[in-house]
Amino acid sequence: MKKWSVALLVIVVIGAAAFFALRVHNTPEGMRVIAIANLMSHPILDTVQENLLAELKREGYEDGKNVRIILRNANGQMQVVPSIANELVAQDSDIIIAITTPMSQAVKKVAQCPVVFGAVTDPVGAGLIASLDQGEEMITGTSDAVPYDEQLRLIRRITPNVKRLGVLFNPGEAASQYGIKQLRKFAPDFGFTLIEGPVSSTGDVYPVAQNLAHRVDAILISTDNTVAAGIAAAVKVATEHKVPLYACDSGSIEKGALAAVSAGYAQVGIDTGKLAVRVLKGERGIPSVTAKGSEVYINKKAAEMMGVSVPNEIIQNATKVYKEIKE
Template sequence: MRRIVWGAAALLLAGGVAAPALAQAQKVAITAIVDHPALNAVHEGAVAALAKAGFNDGKEIAVVFESAQGQPATAVQIARKFVGERPAVVIGISTPSAQALAAATKTIPVVFSAVTDPVGAQLVASAEKPGGNVTGVSDRAPIDDQVALIRELTPDVKTVGVLFNPGEPNSVTSVRELKEAAEKVGLTVVEAPATKTAEVQGAARSLVGKADAAFVPTDNTVVSALEAVSGALVAAKIPLYAADTDSVARGALASVGFNYRQVGEQTGELAARILKGEKPGDLPVRFAQGTDLYLNKGVAAKIGVTLPEAALARAVKVVD
């Protein structure tokens, strides 16, 4: 388990000069299911938004962070530990971490982030009126846009393999939505499940000969091992699409979605409102917005895909 203590606590250990601030600071506890670029960007964005709202780490608040390193059981332990420390608000990044926090307390405000289906995950009663002590930001991916992108860049594709962990509720929702969107345009979806990181590369290799393209939803298990996925698929000349735009720099061919730093900023804004006295149950769930296009020209060249000039022209970022 990784534990980081930021700001006031670190200053206190360094020399005691921050003791008065720490005594008055409210604790904000943040946890994520695993370390990978998208979730790390959420964490950074949340802390930045809190500071912008007047809650600076080391002054008005003391931020602590722990990662469950991909282990749901560890996420539960972290949640219970945090609740025992009585923070002013807890932030759970990813569905497993948010569920662990929500199960551990019915009184401490919980703000979730990067959760695809908060209602389906039983975190809130409804997006409009969450109720209880939980609200947050959903990263429900624009699946229709992803399918349209697959058809635009690789029009000959007939079968799409989807890599996901069936134990992650967010991924199950994404796979269902992918199948519905694919059926509308005549594409077939082949599932390639992986229940843990060690199985991800094998799941990717299983798509060789079965799928013309592959897609990775916002699945923490698979995204954590994305380089293994992209390596296997590039070798087989299978284009890889991802719901997470950060995955393009890590070997995916393309993605259309939103900036996870901005998702974190929205999360921090909700946490700040709670720190100022609003009740989480009264704050509607926010949904991440964005249709930013990311492309990887290097991967395209390796797998023999010619990227259309129209796509290159509208891309927010092109990786060489």
């Protein structure tokens, strides 16, 4: 009985190991290797990766046909990040595409081939490149920095009377750290007084939003994974207190925030793919690309519930108008 169960366990484990071992395949002669490293599986990052792969395919780079595409995902485990970076370098990749800030830093540290980073908010601050305008020999990529000035302009246009603007963000995220600095810089230009509402977990969103709602005329969510995960709580507070709730990504608008100017993560993925293709064709010294942020998202239902009337002109020019709130 004892020995059986142990033997069974061992057999299962060896079977699983064999299954995984069989999936290791070597690159056929003459095929180029495109390696893609992602930090975690997450709606925004998945969008970037999907669109990146789609763009590569459109340009004729298809896994198994003429190139080998290696996908690696750290599953959110920071300790695996350097392992993946080293592993991809050891696979003799012709190009490594790294998604997110930590992944790009780890890859740049060890890479011997050209690197294209994707969805890095502040590539200069992260030490990846020296300046946004000048191209570098071995590295280029896309920034998903939200155009916060455009965002504030949109708030001003929809709700002209807002003076005190509350910001919900998690200071532990690089994107939000960048966002809050940008907001502090631009807020006076548009006549806003910023009131900061830092949260450290999704569970904080409700109480902090409640606290803000009493003190501000409108609330803005920066590009923040923590707050985005707790968006429902913020929407609840905003509709209760009739406070307009703005966001910086389309996903939050779909779920009940009022309006956003978005970096458009699909576009970030496509741009990253385009850069990768140019690098694969031998081009070097390409300057990095920053997301344009021309996409405006509106939720009509949310506007109604928060007691805001959105000017027709904005609705007509919006990239997408949602009529329902997705639960």
